[in-house]
Amino acid sequence: MDNLKEIEVNCPSDAFLQVIKGKCKTTLIMLIKKGINRFSEMNRTLPTISERMIAKQLDELEEDGIIARKVFPEVPPKVEYSLTAYGDTLFPLVKAIRKWGYIHMERNQEIEK
Secondary structure: OHHHHHHHHOOHHHHHHHHHOOOOHHHHHHHHHHOOOEHHHHHHHOOOOOHHHHHHHHHHHHHOOOEEEEEEOOOOOEEEEEEOHHHHHHHHHHHHHHHHHHHHHHHHHHHHO
């Protein structure tokens, strides 16, 4: 399995895709950048995605160093997410990809008409 991962990241674009692939990771990055940084807020904003999937995607983004998770010592516990400095370098690319995605979706809708 490690060899497969090595092969995948030998291509820079595959390394990039490895980080952002997943259910709504780019949307989570955008929400956090906009200040929607609490799990409950993200869950309300993304009603079609399960809590489990949101948590999984956030964990992966944290593992990749894109976001930071801060736990406040309160009862009930309060957790906030933020983009790391490294995550900020990814943000313009995510924004551009999402823009292209909207253009592509509109194009496909026009073709279907």
